[in-house]
Amino acid sequence: MNQRAPAWGVPSARSFRDLAFRQVDEVILGEIERGGRRLRTLNETNPGIARREAVDLLIDRKMSFAGTGGLVSGVFGLAAVPLDLVMVSYLQISVAVDVALLYGVNLKSRAAQQEVLDIVARGNGVRPILRGGTPILARLAFGLLRRRGWPGVGRAVPLIAMPVCAWMNSRDIQRVGRIARLHYEGLAKLAARRGRS
Numbered sequence: 001m002n003q004r005a006p007a008w009g010v011p012s013a014r015s016f017r018d019l020a021f022r023q024v025d026e027v028i029l030g031e032i033e034r035g036g037r038r039l040r041t042l043n044e045t046n047p048g049i050a051r052r053e054a055v056d057l058l059i060d061r062k063m064s065f066a067g068t069g070g071l072v073s074g075v076f077g078l079a080a081v082p083l084d085l086v087m088v089s090y091l092q093i094s095v096a097v098d099v100a101l102l103y104g105v106n107l108k109s110r111a112a113q114q115e116v117l118d119i120v121a122r123g124n125g126v127r128p129i130l131r132g133g134t135p136i137l138a139r140l141a142f143g144l145l146r147r148r149g150w151p152g153v154g155r156a157v158p159l160i161a162m163p164v165c166a167w168m169n170s171r172d173i174q175r176v177g178r179i180a181r182l183h184y185e186g187l188a189k190l191a192a193r194r195g196r197s
Contacts, residue, residue: 027090028113031097039101052181055099059177062095063170070165088169092120092176099177103184119183123176 042054049057069087073080096116100107107113 025113027093028097028107028116031094032101032107035094035098035101038098051102052185054102055177055181058098058102059095059174059181062091062098062173062177066091066169066173067166070167070169071162074162074165084165084169088172089120091169091173092123093117095173095177096120096180099180099184103188105184105187115183116180119180120176123179124172 038058039054042049042057046054046057066088069084069091073084073087093116096119097107100112100116105112105115107116
């Protein structure tokens with residue numbers, strides 16, 4: 001089932017359930033195509049935007065999706081935790097892919113895809129993730145759960161949980177986006193220095 005997302009959008013809730021069981025290759029390759037569309041739209045709506053500003057804009061947009069998802073999941077308490085973790089993991093991969101594409105990285109190689117995965121893992125305080133048979137988003141979600149814990153009181157009381165979940169989701173996306181920017185910005189500077197030598 002291949003559902004198209006809007007240029008800046010994310011897949012529907014049904015797609016998130018399916019997404020949780022895909023392998024990392026499929027997720028990243030799908031995000032390359034969608035990320036390319038997002039970058040074209042970004043360049044069309046903001047001609048001449050500096051790369052660093054473009055990265056910040058991409059991160060901010062993903063943070064707004066994550067925050068909205070956190071508000072919605074906060075309403076449903078513990079029942080929404082699995083979906084929320086999958087959504088945040090997906091958005092983290094998406095922002096890392098967008099930043100890599102913005103810096104001109106070819107993500108079709110296994111090494112480049114592993115780099116994206118390592119950036120997401122680093123942003124979540126999880127040791128590097130090795131590719132394997134277990135669905136990658138499930139591993140990332142488990143890593144997030146271990147790192148964050150169960151915010152029991154916040155999840156139990158939806159009025160408190162909504163802003164707490166929104167803030168936590170946005171913070172997690174921002175952290176991964178910044179790590180991706182630092183990583184790919186550093187690689188671009190290194191390549192520029194080597195080119196001048």
